[in-house]
Amino acid sequence: MSVLSPHDRVVILTGAGISAESGIRTFRGDDGLWENHRLEDVATPEAFQRDPALVQRFYNARRQQLLSPELAPNAAHQALARLERALPGRFLLVTQNVDNLHERAGSEAIIHMHGELLKARCLHCQHVSKASADLGPHSHCSACDQRGRLRPHIVWFGEVPLQMDDIYQALSQCTMFASIGTSGNVYPAAGFVEVANAAGAHTIELNLEASRVRTAFAEHREGPASQLVPAWVEELLAEQ
Numbered sequence: 001m002s003v004l005s006p007h008d009r010v011v012i013l014t015g016a017g018i019s020a021e022s023g024i025r026t027f028r029g030d031d032g033l034w035e036n037h038r039l040e041d042v043a044t045p046e047a048f049q050r051d052p053a054l055v056q057r058f059y060n061a062r063r064q065q066l067l068s069p070e071l072a073p074n075a076a077h078q079a080l081a082r083l084e085r086a087l088p089g090r091f092l093l094v095t096q097n098v099d100n101l102h103e104r105a106g107s108e109a110i111i112h113m114h115g116e117l118l119k120a121r122c123l124h125c126q127h128v129s130k131a132s133a134d135l136g137p138h139s140h141c142s143a144c145d146q147r148g149r150l151r152p153h154i155v156w157f158g159e160v161p162l163q164m165d166d167i168y169q170a171l172s173q174c175t176m177f178a179s180i181g182t183s184g185n186v187y188p189a190a191g192f193v194e195v196a197n198a199a200g201a202h203t204i205e206l207n208l209e210a211s212r213v214r215t216a217f218a219e220h221r222e223g224p225a226s227q228l229v230p231a232w233v234e235e236l237l238a239e240q
């Protein structure tokens with residue numbers, strides 16, 4: 001499938017690879033985040049129970065990076081925002097990323113299934129609010145005013161990802177599913193392509209190298225997202 005028809009409904013899944021060229025480290029590549037940290041120490045509910053200060057430090061450092069002025073969306077983020085504008089009401093962007101680069105590129109129909117680095121959740125009242133740069137025991141919840149009960153609004157290993165019903169509904173109705181910049185190591189995201197295939201959608205993987213679920217895709221393009229994604233979107237929008 002190359003050019004979009006007025007009946008097409010598109011679901012996109014992105015992973016850490018789409019933000020790599022903006023300067024945010026991926027998880028499993030060389031010098032990936034999990035190379036320098038045992039994920040059991042920083043990305044599980046047990047880790048937060050055991051050493052909340054270590055977990056807060058890990059996410060505060062990643063949040064600081066997001067707030068730096070040099071960090072900007074790249075051409076891949078911008079191309080997806082263009083594609084969304086061409087498909088009003090027929091486009092959903094599901095990201096495993098917890099950065100805000102899709103928003104900063106202009107995307108709006110976004111589901112952050114692994115949460116958002118710039119948000120905090122209160123363990124007492126579950127209120128989700130904007131996270132301060134240095135979340136910690138001194139932080140207050142703006143809803144219940146409890147002190148020291150705020151955690152990063154991040155879905156950790158072993159926790160249930162967010163808005164899964166909305167995601168599966170969109171996948172079961174889509175005519176095209178594209179996976180961009182994800183290694184296919186973590187479920188349920190790695191299984192989305194099977195749901196799209198069952199819906200009869202055209203499935204395409206755009207990635208630096210083959211992911212663990214490459215064989216499930218009808219089409220593959222290999223290379224950096226900042227080159228692949230704009231070219232792919234231009235093709236889809238030709239003659240629109």
Ligand code: NAD
Nearest residue numbers: 043113114115154155156157158159160161186187188191
């Ligand atoms: P997991 O090992 O808990 O498995 C998650 C689910 O995927 C389980 O139901 C498992 O049965 C299923 N699954 C695993 N391998 C499968 C396969 N080959 N085929 C079909 N199903 C398979 O996953 P996890 O890596 O511990 O992550 C748990 C959740 O935490 C994930 O859903 C992920 O969204 C989230 N997570 C978030 C972060 C973050 O930093 N935000 C990091 C890791 C995981």
Ligand code: APR
Nearest residue numbers: 015016017020026027028096181182183186208209224225
């Ligand atoms: N362009 C396209 N793809 C890229 C680029 C790039 N410039 N750079 C890296 N990639 C690809 C890598 O080849 C790899 O397949 O992006 C993928 C990144 O994989 P991971 O580091 O595993 O990141 P991701 O797939 O998003 O991890 C899924 O696991 O640890 C959890 O919650 C975390 O959301 C994350 C989830």
